Amino acid sequence: SQQGEEDPQALSIQEGENATMNCSYKTSINNLQWYRQNSGRGLVHLILIRSNEREKHSGRLRVTLDTSKKSSSLLITASRAADTASYFCATDERREEYGNKLVFGAGTILRVKS
Amino acid sequence: KAGVTQTPRYLIKTRGQQVTLSCSPISGHRSVSWYQQTPGQGLQFLFEYFSETQRNKGNFPGRFSGRQFSNSRSEMNVSTLELGDSALYLCASSLAVGTRSYEQYFGPGTRLTVT
Numbered sequence: 088s089q090q091g092e093e094d095p096q097a098l099s100i101q102e103g104e105n106a107t108m109n110c111s112y113k114t115s116i117n118n119l120q121w122y123r124q125n126s127g128r129g130l131v132h133l134i135l136i137r138s139n140e141r142e143k144h145s146g147r148l149r150v151t152l153d154t155s156k157k158s159s160s161l162l163i164t165a166s167r168a169a170d171t172a173s174y175f176c177a178t179d180e181r182r183e184e185y186g187n188k189l190v191f192g193a194g195t196i197l198r199v200k201s
Numbered sequence: 202k203a204g205v206t207q208t209p210r211y212l213i214k215t216r217g218q219q220v221t222l223s224c225s226p227i228s229g230h231r232s233v234s235w236y237q238q239t240p241g242q243g244l245q246f247l248f249e250y251f252s253e254t255q256r257n258k259g260n261f262p263g264r265f266s267g268r269q270f271s272n273s274r275s276e277m278n279v280s281t282l283e284l285g286d287s288a289l290y291l292c293a294s295s296l297a298v299g300t301r302s303y304e305q306y307f308g309p310g311t312r313l314t315v316t
Binding site for chain 1: 205232234236243244245246249251256257259289291293295297302303304305306307308309310312
């Protein structure tokens with residue numbers, strides 16, 4: 088089962104514009120991660136934000152986390168055609184067991200037009 | 202460092218057969234996780250192995266199994282294949298230090314088609 092919802096399901100913008108994707112989840116988490124996937128290939132890790140962090144930056148990416156609302160957003164600034172991909176949020180739910188067990192959202196398909 | 206490698210990249214099998222997929226993690230990564238990706242169900246966690254032991258498990262039937270070797274390489278096996286097992290199977294490796302979880306590095310996937 089999937090942890091949460093991503094919004095929007097698809098987004099089409101012009102090169103140079105900003106793209107914002109939102110993710111909501113249902114349970115308490117250790118961290119939330121964002122991944123990118125190009126055309127059904129492997130996923131590329133973009134950024135990890137821990138539950139005690141509110142905002143994180145990496146290059147043109149900005150991620151926010153609001154644990155009270157159980158939501159996160161990914162902002163890509165000054166988008167490029169190469170940013171065209173599917174973007175997934177994934178949560179590491181708080182649980183007794185150690186280790187990795189990510190629960191992915193359904194993803195947002197981003198298309199950047201040049 | 203070399204990335205995560207998965208073999209084979211593409212596979213076509215018939216219903217009822219079994220299949221074994223292989224994954225070599227990034228050097229130094231001791232945690233290997235497997236995910237199934239389908240258009241209908243999205244990305245779903247299958248299981249995670251660490252130090253040759255299954256540490257976490259998703260909600261898949263017993264036909265799906267895996268193992269990890271002493272060099273951290275991992276295999277997953279699907280027995281008695283069904284049409285619904287057609288999917289992209291992704292392997293991911295990760296550092297595993299203490300109780301914290303870390304970002305995962307994914308391989309290119311194995312595209313399995315069951316006919």
